Amino acid sequence: MEFEGLLRGAALRVTRPRLAVLAAVHAHPHADTDAILRLARAELGEVSHQAVYDVLRALTDAGLLRRLQPMGSVARYEPQTHDNHHHVVCRTCGSIADVECAVGVAPCLTASDDAGFTIGEAEVIYWGTCPDCQQGHSVRQERD
Amino acid sequence: MEFEGLLRGAALRVTRPRLAVLAAVHAHPHADTDAILRLARAELGEVSHQAVYDVLRALTDAGLLRRLQPMGSVARYEPQTHDNHHHVVCRTCGSIADVECAVGVAPCLTASDDAGFTIGEAEVIYWGTCPDCQQGHSVRQERD
DNA sequence: CCGGTTTCTTGAATGATTCCAGATTGTGCG
DNA sequence: CGCACAATCTGGAATCATTCAAGAAACCGG
Secondary structure, rough: OHHHHHHOOOOOOOOOOHHHHHHHHHHHOOOEEHHHHHHHHHOOOOOOHEEEEEEEEHHHHHOOOEEOOOOOOOOOOHHHHOEEEEEEEEEOOOOEEEEOOOOOOOOOOOOOOOOOOEEEEEEEEEEEHHHHHHHHOOOOOOOO | OOHHHHHOOOOOOHHHHHHHHHHHHHHHHHHOOHHHHHHHHHOOOOOOOEEEEEEEEHHHOOOOOEOOOOOOOOOOEEEHHHHHHHHEEEEEOEEEEEEEEEOOOOOOOOOOOOOOEEEEEEEEEEEEEOHHHHHOOOOOOOOO
């Protein structure tokens, strides 16, 4: 189980809820909190929502996960990868997909006038309509 | 009052709460819902929060306002301008500032592989630290 | 000035997230 | 291997932004 090594590397204790959450996020990138909770329960039998919230924050702080929160949506999480990819979000059903940045180095990720801010990271979200919703399947469904 | 014309142009009725909200957002770009509510009340004396929420949605749908919602923050609004600018958000105090896109036409706002999505709009958020917070003034304050 | 419809008010409900106190569990050390 | 401390988990209640619902009031066109 590679996840144990990840946790230890981040100076975090290795607990069953943490392994389950980590596995859930890796198995279902872009899953929302509720989905992660259900996945963790499916694996462990019973986990408190509090533990999941706590774990998600701990892992996010430790840099093992990345938190996405498009407007109007609940928080979603994905494994932290440093491949500089962005996200497309469907305005109709809220599904999320990855998109690679058009070029290797991000061209417009360096602001011309930073207003005195120290910029650490840039986040790009494309808003659009997913293939399913384009065909009138406007049933709100979860996919990953 | 130019705002009245804006409302009429969008086929919206001209009501006092709407004018107040519109004025508040123009006077304080990036204001959050609570701030807008307080500003509107300062101008009108008494407005229900429901009216403000309703007005904000109506104006956003009509394209007069733009809604921003960085992760973890409450909704914020700014006047809709079509100048293709983006935002820097302070990780410490949550303040927001505008940044112009480095070049006139957005270079990386066209995804290379759109996963079948029809992309309508791209949103860029720079995460960083504002000048105040860089100096240790980590008091959470609202600015615009 | 009137009718019809939209919009506002009041008050309660929802749903995600967080706080709290106490029981449990992992980890490092002897 | 077993102990003790500290971090973590459990269960439940609380918080906060946002939304829903029903009736009253205001706006627009004629």
